[in-house]
Structure formats: structure tokens, C-alpha cells
Amino acid sequence: ELNRRYFLKVFLIFFCFNYIKTMRPEKIGIIGSGLIGRAWAMLFASAGYRVVLYDILPEQVSTALEEIKKELHALEAKSALRGTYSVAQQLSFISGTVELSELVSNAIYLQECIPERIEWKRKLYTDLAAIVGAETIIGSSTSTYMPSLFSEQMTSHRENVLVAHPLNPPYYIPLVEIVPSPWTKPEFVTRTRDLMLEIGQKPVTLTREIEGFITNRIQYAILNEVWRLVADGVVSVADVDRVMTEGLGLRYALLGPLETAHLNADGVADYFQRFGGEVYAVSQTYGPTPKMVAGETLSKIAAECEEMVSREQLTKRREQRDRFLHELSALKKKFH
Incomplete structure (x- = not known):
């Protein structure tokens, strides 16, 4: 005892x-x-x-x-x-x-x-x-x-x-x-x-407040152009998403846009000296900022997104996303 x-x-x-x-x-x-x-x-x-x-x-x-x-x-x-x-x-x-x-x-x-x-x-x-x-x-x-x-x-x-x-x-x-x-x-x-x-x-x-902060300002610029491309019939919803998942997203998961440019030329200064004119010229063709409201374009985007992932599968898809984000985070620690 x-x-x-x-x-x-x-x-x-x-x-x-x-x-x-x-x-x-x-x-x-x-x-x-x-x-x-x-x-x-x-x-x-x-x-x-x-x-x-x-x-x-x-x-x-x-x-x-x-x-x-x-x-x-x-x-x-x-x-x-x-x-x-x-x-x-x-x-x-x-x-x-x-x-x-x-x-x-x-x-x-x-x-x-x-x-x-x-x-x-x-x-x-x-x-x-x-x-x-x-x-x-x-x-x-x-x-x-x-x-x-x-x-x-x-x-x-x-x-x-x-x-x-x-x-x-x-x-x-x-x-x-x-x-x-x-x-x-x-x-x-x-x-x-x-x-x-x-x-x-x-x-x-940020050094000062600004509407949208940084992430949303960049994200909204992408969404604006994606909306315009789909609305103009240039590309399908699945293919425009594929541009990110199989292209730009693979780069940006590891590198930011400026470091990407830095590596794609002899430094970032060389990149913009070589491609800055093209960036400016293409940017002039973007058109006005779209109003993302109910209508033909939103119906098309919603229907094609439903084909990719039905609303009944959203929870399962989120869980899959979170699992892969965890694995990606572990992989990124080896890169940096």
C-alpha cells in the first residue's frame, strides 16, 4: 500500500x-x-x-x-x-x-x-x-x-x-x-x-491598407481574365482551370511570379527588358472589368464546374484538397 x-x-x-x-x-x-x-x-x-x-x-x-x-x-x-x-x-x-x-x-x-x-x-x-x-x-x-x-x-x-x-x-x-x-x-x-x-x-x-489587400488583388485579376475568356468563348472552364493546375500553378506552388521571371531569363531585369513590351501589349487587350452577376456567363461557368465536381461531391473534394495541401507543404519544406 x-x-x-x-x-x-x-x-x-x-x-x-x-x-x-x-x-x-x-x-x-x-x-x-x-x-x-x-x-x-x-x-x-x-x-x-x-x-x-x-x-x-x-x-x-x-x-x-x-x-x-x-x-x-x-x-x-x-x-x-x-x-x-x-x-x-x-x-x-x-x-x-x-x-x-x-x-x-x-x-x-x-x-x-x-x-x-x-x-x-x-x-x-x-x-x-x-x-x-x-x-x-x-x-x-x-x-x-x-x-x-x-x-x-x-x-x-x-x-x-x-x-x-x-x-x-x-x-x-x-x-x-x-x-x-x-x-x-x-x-x-x-x-x-x-x-x-x-x-x-x-x-x-503591408506598409499601408489597400482595398483587397494583396492576395485578393492578385486573385481578382486572375478571375477577371478567366471570366472574360469564358464569356468570349475562347476557352472552356475545364481548360482554363487546367492552365493553372497543369501549368502556372505548378510553378507558383514553389516560386512567386517575380522569381519565376527571374529564373526564366538572365535575371528579372533581363526578363522585363525582353518581354515587358509584350506584357504591356497583351494587357491592353484585356477589356473592361466584368460584372460577375447572374446571367449567361455565370450559368455557363456554374454548369461546367458542376460537371467537374458536383455539389454533392464538394465535401469529399475539399477533404482531398486539404490532404494534398498537407503533403505539398511537407514537400515545399524540402525545396526552400
């Missing part, structure tokens, strides 16, 4: 020591328990942060925590779990609340992930202004709004606000766009960038 108690005591001390050793004291708050909010919670937990997930209804929070549990176990089964902590440890780092003041208290960083409704964001940030600490950074996951649009009305701490926009799915695509407002403190931009690097993301920092 004495030996049993002794070994039990040793086990408890060992367990508690390792738990305390791995549990970081810094607190991260996640506002919004949807898909993006849950992904952020898992990312921060993978780095050992104490994460609190907030939503307005208890059932939303409990559902989100259950979904996170399922997802982490699924990631473990696929050998795709991030970080050095076990599933049990990461789950122990994440809790939930329906009290905004409880979420904000002693948090070093808040990641806002509410729906893309500007009036909702402005109301939330107005509420946060009254309770957030002077050193607490507030990053928005928005892909739509410049940070000044939902922070300009704040009576205090608007200098704490910036955009930290992830790409979907954030767990597999590491890019984060950090976008300051005109009044964001530079030190908060730097701290956010360091935090993203620490949790394994790959941040890019």
Missing part, C-alpha cells in the same frame, strides 16, 4: 510538472467560433498558447469545442497534427466563453472571426474599445474590409487594431496578410508578425 501511494504521488507530480511545463501563460482570445475561428484556435493551441474561444450562444461554443476535438483527432490520424503537443494537451489549452469581458481579460492578442458584416464589426470593435487592455492587439480575419473601416469610430485603443487575414483553410495554407490602419502602432504590427511566425504561419506585411 505504501509503495502504491508512493508511485501514485510520483506519477501525479510528474504529470503536473509536464502539464505546467508545456502550458504557456499567455492567453489568446478568438472571437467567433465558426470554421476560421476554430482553425485559429487549433493553430494557437499547437504552439502551446492558452486559447479562449468566444461566441454569443453557449451551444455555439460547445459545438465548436466538440468540432475542434474531432478535427484534432482526425489530424492526428492523418499524421497532420501541427506542433509538438499531443491532442490531449492541445485540447486542454482550449476553453470557451460567452462573456466578452472574460475573453478579453489578460489576453495578449485577440483574433476576430465574425461574419463579414461591417455594421457587426463596427459594433464589436466599439464594445472592445471599452474593455480591451492598452497592450492587447486585435487582429481581424476579414478578407473584405480595410481595418480603418471598423476601427475609426473607436473612442480608445484603435491603435491596437489591424488585419491578420488568413487564407482558407488556415491550418494547411500558412499565409497571413498583416494590414495596418493609418493609426495602428508599428510595434503592434511587428508583434503580430512575430506571433504568426511563432505559430508556424508565413506572414506578409
Whole structure:
């Protein structure tokens, strides 16, 4: 009996020591328990942060925590779990609340992930202004709004606000766009960038806010030309997608467009000296920006996309995409 108690005591001390050793004291708050909010919670937990997930209804929070549990176990089964902590440890780092003041208290960083409704964001940030600490950074996951649009009305701490926009799915695509407002403190931009690097993301920092940030401006330029080509009957939906999946996408999965140009000539200066005129001439033929609304072109694109992947198969296709993104990420680490 004495030996049993002794070994039990040793086990408890060992367990508690390792738990305390791995549990970081810094607190991260996640506002919004949807898909993006849950992904952020898992990312921060993978780095050992104490994460609190907030939503307005208890059932939303409990559902989100259950979904996170399922997802982490699924990631473990696929050998795709991030970080050095076990599933049990990461789950122990994440809790939930329906009290905004409880979420904000002693948090070093808040990641806002509410729906893309500007009036909702402005109301939330107005509420946060009254309770957030002077050193607490507030990053928005928005892909739509410049940070000044939902922070300009704040009576205090608007200098704490910036955009930290992830790409979907954030767990597999590491890019984060950090976008300051005109009044964001530079030190908060730097701290956010360091935090993203620490949790394994790959941040890019804009020097100022601009509509669409960087990713969407590039993505929209592609979508505009794709729409025009399909609308003009130049190419099918399947073939225009194939240009990316079997051509440009293979390059851009490893290299950016400027490094690609750099390698395709005797340096990037040589590339633009040789091909810059052609780039300009072709660009003059692009035509006006299309309005992507219901009509003949959208019906054609939708019908042909349905032929490639029916809506009933979207979930399965997303799962396949995520699995290959994980494998691609591992391969890219060998390239860089």
C-alpha cells in the first residue's frame, strides 16, 4: 500500500510538472467560433498558447469545442497534427466563453472571426474599445474590409487594431496578410508578425491598407481574365482551370511570379527588358472589368464546374484538397 501511494504521488507530480511545463501563460482570445475561428484556435493551441474561444450562444461554443476535438483527432490520424503537443494537451489549452469581458481579460492578442458584416464589426470593435487592455492587439480575419473601416469610430485603443487575414483553410495554407490602419502602432504590427511566425504561419506585411489587400488583388485579376475568356468563348472552364493546375500553378506552388521571371531569363531585369513590351501589349487587350452577376456567363461557368465536381461531391473534394495541401507543404519544406 505504501509503495502504491508512493508511485501514485510520483506519477501525479510528474504529470503536473509536464502539464505546467508545456502550458504557456499567455492567453489568446478568438472571437467567433465558426470554421476560421476554430482553425485559429487549433493553430494557437499547437504552439502551446492558452486559447479562449468566444461566441454569443453557449451551444455555439460547445459545438465548436466538440468540432475542434474531432478535427484534432482526425489530424492526428492523418499524421497532420501541427506542433509538438499531443491532442490531449492541445485540447486542454482550449476553453470557451460567452462573456466578452472574460475573453478579453489578460489576453495578449485577440483574433476576430465574425461574419463579414461591417455594421457587426463596427459594433464589436466599439464594445472592445471599452474593455480591451492598452497592450492587447486585435487582429481581424476579414478578407473584405480595410481595418480603418471598423476601427475609426473607436473612442480608445484603435491603435491596437489591424488585419491578420488568413487564407482558407488556415491550418494547411500558412499565409497571413498583416494590414495596418493609418493609426495602428508599428510595434503592434511587428508583434503580430512575430506571433504568426511563432505559430508556424508565413506572414506578409503591408506598409499601408489597400482595398483587397494583396492576395485578393492578385486573385481578382486572375478571375477577371478567366471570366472574360469564358464569356468570349475562347476557352472552356475545364481548360482554363487546367492552365493553372497543369501549368502556372505548378510553378507558383514553389516560386512567386517575380522569381519565376527571374529564373526564366538572365535575371528579372533581363526578363522585363525582353518581354515587358509584350506584357504591356497583351494587357491592353484585356477589356473592361466584368460584372460577375447572374446571367449567361455565370450559368455557363456554374454548369461546367458542376460537371467537374458536383455539389454533392464538394465535401469529399475539399477533404482531398486539404490532404494534398498537407503533403505539398511537407514537400515545399524540402525545396526552400
